Amino acid sequence: MTSARPQAAQRSRLRLVVLQALVFSLFATLFVRLYYLQVVSGDQYTAQAAAQSVREIVVQPQRGLIVDDQGRPLVTNRTSWVVSVDRTVVDKMTDGVRAKLVERLGRVVGERARRIEKQLVTCGEEGSVSGLCWNGSPFQAVPVAHDVPQSVALRILEQPEDFPAVVVDQQTVRSYPEPFGINLAHVLGYLSPITEEEYDTAQTDGDRSVNGASAVGRAGVEKQYDRWLRGMPGYRSVAVDSMGRVLGDDGEVESQPGDTLVTSIDAKVQGVVETQLEEAIAVARATRDTVTGKNYVADSGAVVVLEADTGRVVAMASQPTYDPGLWVGGITKKQLARLYSEAAGTPLLGRATQGQFAPGSTWKPFMTAGALSNGYSMDTMLNCSSFLSVGNRDFKNYESGAYGYISFAKALEVSCNTFFYRVGLDYWQRYGSDVADVDARDPLVEEAKKFGFGRETGIDLPGEASGRIADRTWKRAYFESQKDYYCDLAAEPQTADTSDFVYLFAREFCAEGYAYRAGDAVNFAIGQGDTIVTPLQLARAYAAIANGGTLYAPRIGKAVVSSDGTVIREIAPKKVGQVKVPDGVFGYIDDALKGVTRQGTMAWRMVGFPLDEVEIRSKTGSAEVYGKQSTSWVASYSEDYVVVMMISQGGTGSGTSGPAVRAIWESLYGVTGEEVRSSDAAIPGVTPPQGLPTFRRDGSILPPATEKR
Missing domain, CATH: 3.40.710 (Beta-lactamase)
Structure with missing residues (x-):
């Protein structure tokens, strides 16, 4: 009995030693690990922790202006009240609280709660809807309503307890000043949010000028010159806590405004062109077609005005047209459907460059020209x-x-x-x-x-x-x-x-x-059958007759100017071909087209026009189309300009388009009755300026110097 007790005690002491050794080894391991984390790798983990607590929020740049040849603004920017939702806060709400908030917000801003919820879903996630989902940073408030009335914005700001996670601020959006009442939609184009595919491509290409919340050009010069107009976004660093809540600013890189696009469009001429096209279509629709016994349908039309010697576009109009401001803040499905609707005349289709008609x-x-160059x-x-x-x-x-x-x-x-x-x-x-x-x-x-x-x-x-x-x-x-x-x-x-x-x-x-x-x-x-042309193609070809055979790629852009007024790029006329004919052929055709205006098919529309001072060459056309009424054409030019007008299902050339074409020529040269007053011409100096507008440091834009003829 006595021998068993010392053995038991010895075993107990052994167990205690082993336990102590285990505890010591655990503490030693923990100490070594802490030493490694805090001393050996301390700098690395400190940097990672700091990075996790700082997030970047994109600061969108102000998009560049678009101006006409005189410096008149065609597209600018304005401030708009925008209501956004902070997802870092709303995502932590219970389903019931969140649903009530979204429903309440929807009633105030006039949006359906379901649509707001779709806007809060990140693109690519389950349930995301293209065109509605959010492409931007998860730490950036998601815009859910644009252009809200100031009274609504102030109501939300004054009742923060009713609208937690809702942010209201002012942002810049596109604005259309419409000098001389112009529309110019098919030339200017419009913007819409960047798509997932476009954003992914930009990321792959290392393009930092766009981000998930960017709006990009979709048509017109907004698309063609998008990379110049869009500017460079800035970034604001914000500190956040472990729950993702913003604690404060941590630094900012300012955004760089987009560049200004100077165009060859003249707003005053554009205003005349649009008015004349609209009135000609209205007159045609009230005129009886003797062939069909019904009024002319006059379903569409276009006018192109070019500089004959350069191919620059002075004015370009298409009907039917649309309001480019529809896209500001997002377009509805109903509005978009109408723009593509054949019943509405497919307003998105620019007839001047995209419409195709028998000439x-x-x-x-x-x-x-072909006959006189080949045997005749x-x-x-x-x-x-x-x-x-x-x-x-x-x-x-x-x-x-x-x-x-x-x-x-x-x-x-x-x-x-x-x-x-x-x-x-x-x-x-x-x-x-x-x-x-x-x-x-x-x-x-x-x-x-x-x-x-x-x-x-x-x-x-x-x-x-x-x-x-x-x-x-x-x-x-x-x-x-x-x-x-x-x-x-x-x-x-x-x-x-x-x-x-x-x-x-x-x-x-x-x-x-x-x-x-x-x-x-x-x-x-005779330009019938299956051959079709665009009004711009026809205008460019008549310019070649006027200037002796040079074909230009028509240009709307004239220059790109930085926000501080520095000319970054001048866009010169681009020669793309030369029509060669035997000597005297262009002069012969030119004289013949003068005859069309003086005593030919256009003469009755030009009675009293001072042709001895302003010589206009012209050619009328009435293209027959199977199952439709004839297409009205007038193609004309002077030593300075080309004017082409087309009205689909509008009747005869001179009968329908003649008066409008004459009115355009009168505005270009300042003709009143039988008198030419150059001082009354739509463009100062009669012809488009060679120079560019002057961009002053205070932001004002002055027209270029007027050159004497």
Whole structure:
């Protein structure tokens, strides 16, 4: 018994020693770890802790101005009351409290609670909706209502206990001063929030000029010159606690304002152009079409005014149009649907650069250049008969009667179709009577391409249409793309839903839709058939006639100027081609187009205009479109400008567009009655200024010096 006790005591002491050793080793390990964290790695972890307690908030830059050639503001910035929600606070609320807050806020700012909740979701997370989700920093308050009335903003500010986590401040948004009442929407464009894909691309490319909360240009010069206009964002560092609550500012890097874009647009001329286009459309809609027995639909229209020697755009208008201010603060689905609606006339489509129409008789000067460059002479006389039989069809004159044998000049003056039919038919018979020969030569097609038709002009606006030259290559490609559809239709029994015309067309197209027949050639010669152009393409081509053959890429941008007034970049006219014709051809066409204005199809609209002092060349056109009323065209130019006007389903050229074109010329040169008063011209000095506006340090902008003619 006595021997067992010492053994038990010895075991107890051994256990105690082991326990003490374990405790000591644990303390030693803890001490070593603390020494490592606090001494060896102390600086590293201190820096990490500081970084976790400081967050960056983006300070959006003020976007650059857009001004006209005189320095008049076309797009500026204004302050707007914006209501935002701080997610670092609202996310810690219980579901019930949060729902009541969002519901209360929605009632005050006029937004649905469900929409506000969608705006608070980070893009890319579950439940995010493109266009509504938040792309910005999680530590930045999310804007949920823009342009709220000041009374609403003050109510929220004065009742913080009812609106916890709600931030109200003033931010800059786009503003449209509308000098001379102008709209200019299709030229200026608009902004909308950056998308996830755009933001990710910018991050990959290292582009720090955009961030998750940026608004970027979507159309017009806002998009074309976005990288200059957007500026560089700043960053404000804020200290936050472990719960993400902001404790205070920790430093700031100021944002850099965007640069100013000086355009070649003249607001005063633009105002005249827009007014004349709107009034011409209104008059057309009140005028009876003798062909259909109904008033003209006049569903759209466009006007382009260019500098003849540089290709700069002085004015450009399209109808129907829209208010670019719709995008400020976010556009609704209903508003967006209307802008894309065909019933509303698709207002987003800029007819001057994106609308494509048959040119009609405005095409004939280019066909004249082609003919005089390929075997015909200025002494050529062809029969201007009342019709020309081609195959089993009679092709008739539209604007003119029968004049017998006349010259090219007279054919342009009276707009004789059958004269040009004969030219087109002659080339077809000489070079292309094999209807399946895609490579057959066609001098008129070649000339149209030299004048830049069938491809974009290269204007500094996004989304330009290319137009179409309906030659043999195009017809073959179109046949290949559509033959299966029409052959299947032709093979089916005719139903009550399919008209005789459609069924007959399907059978003919299936059999020989590739064939480039004589009828195609004669239609091409007068700007009919499947050939289409944009008003800008036509204006650029007439400028080439005016300036001796130079094709320019039209330009709206004139210069980029920094916020301190320094000229960063001057945007020079860009020559993109040269139309070469035999000596005297341009002069011959020029004289013929003077005749159109003096005694031809435009003469009755120019009675009393002082043509001896201001010589205007012009060409009218009335393009026939199957199933629609004719398209009204007037293309005209002087030694300084080109003015082209188009009204779709608007009637004859001079009949509908003539008075408006005359009024535009009167404003450009200061014509009142039969008197020319240069001092009354829309642009000081009559022609656009060569210099730039003066940007003063106080922010004011002075017009450039007036140059004498």
